[in-house]
Amino acid sequence: MEYVPLRISTVGANSELTFDLYIFFKDQYLCYVPKGKSIDEEKLEKLIHQSITDFYIPKDQIDNVNVYLDQAIQMALCKEGISSEESIDLMEGVASTAIEQMQSEPNEKSYSMTQKAAKGLRELMTQNPSALKILFGKKSKEADQIINHCINVCTLATKLAEHIKLPSDEIDELATAALIHDIGLPHLKRETLELFSKDREEMKNEERFEYFKHTKISSQLLSSKPFISKQVEELIEFHEENLQGTGPFKKTKLSPLQECLNLVNTYDKRVFTKKETPAEAFKAFQIDYIGMFNLELIKRFELVLKEEGLL
Numbered sequence: 275m276e277y278v279p280l281r282i283s284t285v286g287a288n289s290e291l292t293f294d295l296y297i298f299f300k301d302q303y304l305c306y307v308p309k310g311k312s313i314d315e316e317k318l319e320k321l322i323h324q325s326i327t328d329f330y331i332p333k334d335q336i337d338n339v340n341v342y343l344d345q346a347i348q349m350a351l352c353k354e355g356i357s358s359e360e361s362i363d364l365m366e367g368v369a370s371t372a373i374e375q376m377q378s379e380p381n382e383k384s385y386s387m388t389q390k391a392a393k394g395l396r397e398l399m400t401q402n403p404s405a406l407k408i409l410f411g412k413k414s415k416e417a418d419q420i421i422n423h424c425i426n427v428c429t430l431a432t433k434l435a436e437h438i439k440l441p442s443d444e445i446d447e448l449a450t451a452a453l454i455h456d457i458g459l460p461h462l463k464r465e466t467l468e469l470f471s472k473d474r475e476e477m478k479n480e481e482r483f484e485y486f487k488h489t490k491i492s493s494q495l496l497s498s499k500p501f502i503s504k505q506v507e508e509l510i511e512f513h514e515e516n517l518q519g520t521g522p523f524k525k526t527k528l529s530p531l532q533e534c535l536n537l538v539n540t541y542d543k544r545v546f547t548k549k550e551t552p553a554e555a556f557k558a559f560q561i562d563y564i565g566m567f568n569l570e571l572i573k574r575f576e577l578v579l580k581e582e583g584l585l
Contacts, residue, residue, distance in 0.1 A: 278336055294332055377460050433578050455509070462491070552584040
């Protein structure tokens with residue numbers, strides 16, 4: 275039997291499940307809560323304190339899972355009976371699940387959930403002005419670093435694109451691409467994947483060459499899929515490019531959407547790899563990255579960071 279991940283933060287206590295819920299323990303999948311039953315709050319809290327991030331669902335029950343995630347998005351946005359913090363955790367869990375599903379099998383169903391999660395995050399930030407700061411400030415476990423980076427890039431790039439007044443439908447495509455822009459990373463060799471934690475400018479040439487392979491892997495995973503637009507595919511493929519032409523494809527011209535994504539991706543990687551505060555990272559960004567991105571866009575990004583309480 276095959277399984278797909280489901281973030282533990284999307285599972286509500288005392289609600290009847292429409293699928294079998296498994297945990298992965300000692301190299302095997304164990305049914306923890308059968309379909310039709312619910313998980314009580316005490317058990318759920320215990321799993322969270324044990325640092326269990328994911329439940330697992332039989333792959334043949336994915337349709338039921340996606341309906342459940344749709345409901346979770348609506349609950350997060352309606353906020354009836356739950357706090358702002360719970361809404362943010364719920365939406366983050368849906369986005370994380372969508373990313374993981376796309377990493378394991380990028381099919382139409384997982385992509386559709388990614389689109390819904392991206393739009394949900396965008397709407398959540400509109401409803402809750404503190405949501406981005408809360409998401410950005412969350413500490414991530416080592417296993418979740420790539421996923422948290424993708425959510426950070428999605429939220430910040432979306433805000434930047436809104437700030438410069440790009441078309442709303444294009445911003446939705448940007449948000450979707452941002453959530454899965456690093457879909458190729460888990461497919462790298464382990465020693466190459468470790469470079470994710472290293473600043474790009476500190477990599478040796480051969481390390482940079484190996485690390486950049488994730489952009490081509492991402493393209494291969496998504497190419498020729500009729501449900502993915504060309505714009506989303508290109509945003510993901512070219513997300514490591516900059517105006518100096520030092521990216522894997524040596525591009526020196528970027529569309530406004532591409533520049534929003536790439537600037538924020540570079541900035542968030544700086545925060546993560548250098549262990550800097552958002553203010554420290556932006557101070558360095560103003561000096562070290564001039565020429566890589568449009569100066570006016572960097573200035574607009576500074577305004578976004580200030581508006582969101584990160585500077």
